[in-house]
Amino acid sequence: MSTITKYQKRVNIKALEPDCWKSIIDIEAYLSQTSLDKKLRELIKIRASQINKCAYCIDLHTKDAIKLGETERRIFALSAWEESPLFSDKERAVLKLTEEITEITKTGVTDTTYDKVSEFFKEKEIAQIIIAINHMNFLNRIAVSTKLMHSN
Template sequence: MKPRLNYRTTSPHVFQAMMNLQKADSSSAIDPVLHELIKIRVSQINGCAFCLDMHAKDLLKLGDYQDHILLLSVWREAPIYTETERAALELAEAVTRISEKGVPDAVYEHAREYFDEKEFMELILAINTINSWNRIAISTGMFPGCFA
């Protein structure tokens, strides 16, 4: 198995644009654990094995979050997630599936209970950044370990 192409070398300007977006996302004040949970959940929804693998491993580097990873696809039924995490995950799902229902007012209002305007926009940036990475990885045939 091998990727369709290596976008990093094929289109360095695309890679640089994504790295600039990633740099802006990485400079946000979002809690690192929450940030990784968002990346994992969005990657689950999009079916991006490369990003799911990467961010699950990144979350495990932050501590004992194995249960958070294992239960993330059913976060609504799992009591281990905080209300803040639930609001962010709900927003991440709505933004990722934006073509289905948009971002309903109730989702926006729930997120704003826990995040001010600046934090809300940082969440939107994080969600959009991982969605972009997922689409690049899936389109170019990336998979866990493909660059090893």
């Protein structure tokens, strides 16, 4: 058995399972074609990645968010979104849903959270948000379990 250092990658799922990886990319491609706001999708990705402690995805999606015009100030405040005046009620509803899905064993998705999201989004959009959150959680778990690391 080999010894793995803290930052050494393990298996390369993309290389070992290209058919599965294509399906993963297809989900992202689908989500990019929906009407969901691209900056909101990046906030979902960053927040889920913060909770899951996925350094690779935090690095990737903060850069993507900035390219889309997201401010560094809001990205810095994202881990404390509940205490920050920088986020709209709509964003707060999605961030709460992101947290509850990401940490689903704590309380599940509460009716209060679902009802709040329903104030801002139609059912199809809610479905797409749930897919986006779960897709990011899946990718976080792949990156963390394989020790995928961003470069310096």
